Amino acid sequence: MEHKTVAAVILDNTTRTYDKIYNYLVPDDMSLYLETGMRILVPFGKGNSTKVAYFLDFVPMPDKLKDVKMKYIIEILDDEAILSKNMFILAKTIRDEYFCTYGQVLNAMVPLGLKISVEKLVLQEDGTLTLFQTYLKSLSGGIKQLNEQMKSNKIKIVEQGIRNIKKKFEKAARLKIEPSFVSELIFKDQIKNEKHIRALELLSSYEDITVNDFASYENISRNILSTLEKKGYIELFDKPKKTDIHVEITDEALESNKIPTVEQKNVTDTIKQSIDKEIYDRFLIHGITGSGKTEVYLNLAAKVIQKDKGVIVLVPEIA
Known part of the structure; x- marks a missing residue:
């Protein structure tokens, strides 16, 4: 009898009616790479609509499914696990206690920069992928022309999981002059404003400091920093916010x-x-x-x- 690898998964976004563990077959070329906490794409329901799901673990073939034609996982979306086993245990506890779905709990655990949505795309003959709505708008013949291209196999409609990357920035300051020159300016009494001096001293010790940190911890306003920028001592720039979720305490x-x-x-x-x-x-x-x-x-x-x-x-x- 052919051995089949079975996965236990939960859907990322569904109603409470469908909020349970499902079983899918794992293609041979995926089984070596799947880890608990990775997101995958699966066909779901009678219409086989593409859904994002979380891989929990490999499980034995359930007796009730041995004679059922099971569906296969379509694609692995993550290069590494974004959630741990303990997070799924916590998610189940919260779900059972507060009458919500797995997806609602897990959604709160995943940082915004790692969110994934399923998008409908057009796959052209040369391998180019274009968002469905964008491609449709480019056709003078509209949906009729689109259907003709599909019938002649010039294009295919596919669905893929796409990461919604919304990179966040915050305004920060850094020195434009050497720290030794800062010391010289202060020593020669060429800078008299106490907050100007404090801002420059701090920036001499750190690579950069955010505008929010200046305001929160030193009561140094954006106007003060702008004045120092006009004098050519510092520069204000957009600094990407860090979103490292892999913090390990050992x-x-x-x-x-x-x-x-x-x-x-x-x-x-x-x-x-x-x-x-x-x-x-x-x-x-x-x-x-x-x-x-x-x-x-x-x-x-x-x-x-x-x-x-x-x-x-x-x-x-x-x-």
């Missing part, structure tokens, strides 16, 4: 060769006292982007994990 965080700064060590030691005493406390860490707050968070999280306790790290920038 024991290596404690064994890092990177020596903490005095400020990082003081903060870590202060918070660690509460961890060691196992008492509830609250701490607010102030610091501009790049000042090392994340290293403090991960170091403290690793210390908690070493005590066989759980820790949750929430990262608003990528949520």
Whole structure:
């Protein structure tokens, strides 16, 4: 009897009626690459409409499906897993507790830059893919001409999962002059405004600082930065926001060769006292982007994990 590889999957976007685990056959050339947490395309329903789904795991062939003609996975959409097994366990708990669907929960877990939608495309004879609506608008004969091209096999209508990449930027500042020249200007008393001096001193220590960080942590406004830009000391530019979702907390965080700064060590030691005493406390860490707050968070999280306790790290920038 021919061995068939079976996958357990859940649909990304569906109603509660269809919100359950489904089984699909896995083509031989896909089985080596599939990992739990990858997104895939599957044919769904009587009309075989293309749907985005999450791959959970390989499973034995269910007895009730042995004599049923099963459908195959169409395509793998991700190069690597974007969700872990623990995330699916959490998703099931939330789904069962709060009367929502798997898709609604998982959608909240996936960063905006990784969202995927199924788009209808036109595949031309030369292999060119064009969005269906864009191609249709380019035809003088409209839908009639489109149907004629399909009948003569000049084109095919296909569906693909397309990542909706909406890259976000934020305004940031960086020096246009050498840090040594900043020191010289301050020493010669050529810059008198205290906030101008503070902004230049900070930019001498960091590669760049966002406008929001200047306002939030130093009370330095956009107008002050614009003035420094007009003088030729700094430049304002659009900085891409980071969307790295793969943050791993391990024991290596404690064994890092990177020596903490005095400020990082003081903060870590202060918070660690509460961890060691196992008492509830609250701490607010102030610091501009790049000042090392994340290293403090991960170091403290690793210390908690070493005590066989759980820790949750929430990262608003990528949520």
